[in-house]
């Protein structure tokens with residue numbers, strides 16, 4: 001089969017890997033400019049060198065033996081390493097969180113900067129619509145590997161049970177502050193957790209393989225992010241910087257970079273399914289939101305969907 005996969009995050013790529021290994025053709029489409037999805041990395045030039053900041057997933061665990069095998073391969077190829085500061089079984093991408101995704105995407109046919117706005121049925125085949133034009137290629141099956149909220153609207157004309165499930169599986173937002181300093185922040189701590197305002201803060205430059213200036217990623221808690229969802233990035237930079245300074249009990253140096261990013265669909269909900277597939281219509285859905293809000297769940301869901309398609 002020639003299969004279209006909308007979304008080239010870990011779930012879509014894991015699914016593509018299995019389908020291609022079984023002899024199918026997978027064509028991926030992603031609205032982003034490059035690889036990462038919610039495991040993405042921001043790069044910026046500063047007066048003291050380039051800095052990269054993992055502004056999505058901070059680290060991931062691998063408890064499923066099948067995912068452990070994959071992560072071991074990432075470790076052997078140098079795209080992942082353990083990061084003890086976050087826990088004994090905490091993994092990160094190397095030299096940046098998006099490295100494993102970048103390596104996976106390089107093995108596949110991915111169309112970047114391609115936002116899919118609709119699905120069109122053409123006899124037994126599927127076509128994809130992007131920015132009000134229909135992409136010519138015909139596909140035997142289509143897979144949505146995108147957050148629940150984004151999957152719901154694409155499913156709407158075609159699969160009402162899947163759409164209903166996607167609609168009731170709500171994600172929490174996350175305001176994220178990225179900071180870089182010429183003079184390191186005066187603390188020996190590499191992480192902070194579980195404050196009512198700051199759910200997580202990490203010295204990004206402490207992760208293995210990072211170069212460049214002292215850098216931090218600070219994530220607001222879900223409740224605070226919801227309360228401040230429509231605040232401006234400037235307001236978020238000020239509020240989270242103040243709280244960070246308060247928690248460390250120090251005055252922060254002037255930052256080289258202070259930038260806020262709003263993830264509207266950061267932490268997914270979960271369902272009782274690992275993936276969804278309608279074999280009559282040949283439409284499938286995968287993503288972390290089927291299993292839970294973690295990197296490992298995204299991989300498991302993509303893998304589960306490939307098995308359903310192959311069955």
Ligand SMILES: Cc1cc2nc3c(=O)[nH]c(=O)nc-3n(C[C@H](O)[C@H](O)[C@H](O)COP(=O)(O)OP(=O)(O)OC[C@H]3O[C@@H](n4cnc5c(N)ncnc54)[C@H](O)[C@@H]3O)c2cc1C
Nearest residue numbers: 007009010011030031037038057058116287288294295298
């Ligand atoms: C701030 C934050 C912190 C996190 N922290 C952790 C953590 O510490 N540990 C952990 O395990 N997990 C964490 N996660 C969750 C983890 O990142 C996700 O579970 C995982 O990356 C989801 O992978 P996915 O493939 O399901 O979705 P995504 O990575 O979101 O991939 C979906 C892809 O689809 C694309 N897309 C969406 N809509 C369209 C469309 N209409 N057309 C084309 N392309 C589209 C997007 O650009 C994206 O690349 C965090 C996430 C966030 C945002």
